[in-house]
Amino acid sequence: AQSVTQPDIHITVSEGASLELRCNYSYGATPYLFWYVQSPGQGLQLLLKYFSGDTLVQGIKGFEAEFKRSQSSFNLRKPSVHWSDAAEYFCAVVPGGYGQNFVFGPGTRLSVLP
């Protein structure tokens, strides 16, 4: 079945440690890819996006993500996590590009230890 998966439901890291959140999709065509962050009681904020071209994309708040076609993945990374990064992170996919709607993954909750 076509889907977006985020294998880690909950991740805990120490402040200052590096972070990688995983996202995999199972659509045939190269999709548009997004990462959103949701803080408690807030709406979703766009962190970064990939449409085409350079497979390493930079986003806001020091985040980056790498598109790997061979692995159908779009993992989110940050070299040094801050306590304010604690939130829920959602990967979203537009499966076939133009004319299709977002499909969100289930989310990964990030906790940051002081």
Added chain:
Amino acid sequence: EAGVAQSPRYKIIEKRQSVAFWCNPISGHATLYWYQQILGQGPKLLIQFQNNGVVDDSQLPKDRFSAERLKGVDSTLKIQPAKLEDSAVYLCASSPGWTWNPSSYEQYFGPGTRLTVT
């Protein structure tokens, strides 16, 4: 630039009652979306408007949910009658438009309305 506005922020109702949510998108954004986000899950698209026309409502439970965007600006989502399983956060989002430019897919989200059905 003002963001997407939603009201109310919280609503508690009993099952079988009706409820309505309001959304005002970012000025100039042609596309408006309503999502349902159940606790512990990612948002699920309920309906998408392009200006005042419906583009996709395939996942909208039409026996109890309805939505409108009469003047192509703000929108209302209604549930009548509500069921316990409708307890969720209802998110509204807008994007510049549905064009060949991929940037038109960038969605801007409001803070959501948390609905509790008892």
